[in-house]
Amino acid sequence: MTDELRFELLGPVRAWRGAIELAVGGPQQRAVLAVLLLRRGRLATVEELVDAVWETDPPSRAVGVLRTYVSRLRTVLGPDTFRPTAGGYLLDVPAGRIDAELFADRLATARRSADPATAAELAHRALALWQGEPLAGVPGPYAAAQRDRLAEERLAAVEYRIEAELLLGRHARLVGELAELTARHPLREGLRASQMLALYRSGRQGEALRAYADTQDLLVEELGADPGPALREVHRQILTGTVPTPRGPEAAAPAQLPADVPDFTGRAAETQQAGRVLAAAGSGPMRLVTVSGPGGAGKTTFALHLAHRTRAEFPDGQLYVDLRGVGHPARETQAVLAGFLAALGVPVDRLPDDPAERAALYRSTVADRRILIVLDNARDAAQVRPLLPGTAGCAVLVTGRARLVELHASHAVHLEALSDRDALDLLGRIVGRDRTAAEPGAAADLVRLCDRLPLAVRIVGARLAARPGWPIATVAARLADERHRLDELRAGDLAVEATILLGYAPLEPDVARAVRLLALPDAGSLSVRAAAVLLGVPEPAAGATLERLVDLSLLCSGAPGRYHYHDLVRVVARKLAADAEPADVRSGALLALLDDQLAAVKNLLRVSVPGSGPLVEQLAPTRSRGPVLADRAAARAWLAAEHSVLLATVSQVAAWPEPPVGPAADVLFGLRDTLDWDHRWAEATHAVRAVAAAAARVGDARAEGRALGLTCTLLQARGLPADAEAELPKARRRALAAGDPLNVAHIGRLAGSLAMSMGRPQQAAALWAEAMAAFEEACDRGCVATVLANRAAALAGLGRFDDALDAGERARAVHRELGSAEGEGHALHNLGWIARRAGRPDHAVEYHRASLAIFRAERYQGRGMGWMLLRLGEAELDAGRPVDATASATESVALLRTLGDRVGLGQALGVLGRALAATGDRAAAVNCWREGHTALALAGSPLAADLAELARPAAGVDAGPAAPLPDRSPGGGPPRGPAELAAAR
Known part of the structure; x- marks a missing residue:
């Protein structure tokens, strides 16, 4: 059983439960455990235990200390281990759990065996249990006596094992061991007799007789006695040539192992x-x-x-x-x-x-x-x-x-790649630790570019060692260029490419083709479906090929159904593809993957974004039907697995001389309302900028306008509204030039949100009114409800609270009718902010908590959740609930920090500071305000001024409660994804 208790006494006193070592305390507590183990099944009285641990000099509270030790052991080992007794303690350990007991049992079995081979094997297994001095480090007279007894039993076992091996004719291999043993135990006549037999049978009669003479002299000098009869008999047999022949002749034991490497690292x-x-x-x-x-x-x-x-x-x-x-x-x-x-x-x-x-x-x-x-x-x-x-x-x-x-x-x-630490350690062993310490960043880059593969690290290490004047950064820069990386990874007869090709050469043609084509995407990992699309085969056939490549160590599988290359294997496979596959085959495989991804995005929208039909119709047509996504949960799971793959594919094809910018832009455009599910803002921004640049290069205004609009959306999502507003006019011009009314409507929706976030509610209300009309014309009821909820916040910013609440409730009703739980949650969020602005903090708390319940049920962790918690904290403060506000604001800070939303983080820290100050922790409040001011200033937000005074170092701990921050930011979080901050700021 994996959780069985076992104990070790033949070395340090240790206890284990399965593979986990238990903490059995210091030396005296271990001494108590050793006594109980060695008396297994027999009572140890309190007096006996005190004598065993302290003998003549126990402390004044020895009995109390002893009880403490036993209590601690009972806690560690489990109460069932101790059997209740009167006047002492008894440890109840099943047979076979104590190494000293196992040693004795194995040795007894060996002595009962009539077969020398079996006896030698059992004795060897018994001795293998020893790990050094028995009861090592355990104090007390009892331990000292038991230590001597166990050491004597071990030596007797060694003598017995040697005698059995001599009967088997293994004398040659025993000569060296016996020389060491007799040097440590010169008066041990049994060992000396075995040494004489081993020497004699190895053709060293003179040395055998000299060993006898030396022993005889030592015995006379030390003890005044002659050798015993057994040793004298061996001496006589050697003199008369009557030494018994062993049962089997001994051949020299083969020792064919090549040398171990001196700088073995890791593993x-x-x-x-x-x-x-x-x-x-x-x-x-x-x-x-x-x-x-x-x-x-x-x-x-x-x-x-x-x-x-x-x-x-x-x-x-x-x-x-x-x-x-x-x-x-x-x-x-x-x-x-x-x-x-x-x-x-x-x-x-x-x-x-x-x-x-x-x-x-x-x-x-x-x-x-x-x-x-x-x-x-x-x-x-x-x-x-x-x-x-x-x-x-x-x-x-x-x-x-x-x-x-x-x-x-x-x-x-x-074996996979080494860990970062082990790869750096290996490089340091080869080139010298002083060189890696002098360039730690370059050394880290170097081993990363070597894919932390030991062979690659050894090759570049050998090159550097032969060039002591070269900076590590020079070699790292050479490796950074994938086109020349393989050339750099050669040294003498070692080459990474040649080693990888050894595994590729014997493959069947279809499997070799799979190695080439599966390396084409830049994506970190691929699903079975993606592999099937790239190879143009059914999914079962693709799955079988993938598993075959995993078994051959050409692919890795980090999770069920996901497969990836090591970086260097991918580089070799791509080189093979460039040599063996025509350009149209390579581009065709990636185009098929992009087509399937766009079809998948459409399926995702159909099941997860209610009312998204008009958007789906505005996306480019596809040949593939895409994967089946049964429901919203399946869609979320699919996007979580494939989001990075989608972004990588879009970025990759955008770099082509003639890029397919239409479907690439539509993959991203279709994800606009789900980007908040996976907060990879930097990856997404890189992808949309790459598509925008490619579309501008080939003159595709529709694709460029969609990519530019998404760029602004992502800038806003990252807490950079001013940057987003600066780029938005260009996106609008491209959308109008392309005659793309849906994108024009989305850009208008975003423009209203940006105006709101910059403190211009009247402009926001007008922009959102225009966007609503555009979405109504497109029959996109989901976006109409989204913008209506946004406009409600703008109306509240203008003081029209009754109109705002009415608009918010109508937006909520449409979302509920469409079945958009997340949209309803965002509408409730906005209603909560409006209620607070209208001076109804209790109603605001109710709205926000209803929103929170929906978000938690939907497992939504987007920016809207962070902003809603921020606004909930504000409402709770207004309602006189600073403890609740502290909890809400703390959660908001954690989420918005993770998402990288500087404006949201700054405001959340401002609210958390107010809540902490209201609970009396003014020092912590000042720290929050300082950090919040920094975040807002970095984002270029005008709200930074609101925290500037509170964040000053002079703001003392005794300055009294913090005044409410000016509420210049009209609104809550985005109604759907990061498409806008709506009433978020």
């Missing part, structure tokens, strides 16, 4: 997890660890590092072969088996010709041995299967680009 978790699996090879079935990953990820380096770390667990040797699974003719299994058997001491004339018989001989030869077998660069599972042992004891480490799931590995490691 700590993967190394630890895989190392535990390999170390457990002596128990249960044969252990198999597979290591997969893209070319250049460091699979071989990782495997060799892991093999060297764990080689001590495999005293019978290590076998290694490069199976040449990619790039070369793969090694024949028969030849690999012949090499392995020869290394294991099997004469050539005994090798069967039949493949099955040779594999069977190999399995027989490695049976009952502890051998690590490293199969590097495997092609597929069929190449690996004949090389797998059939019994426990051995472990196999397989590397390859494919994941080899058919092998049912004990543990699978898939």
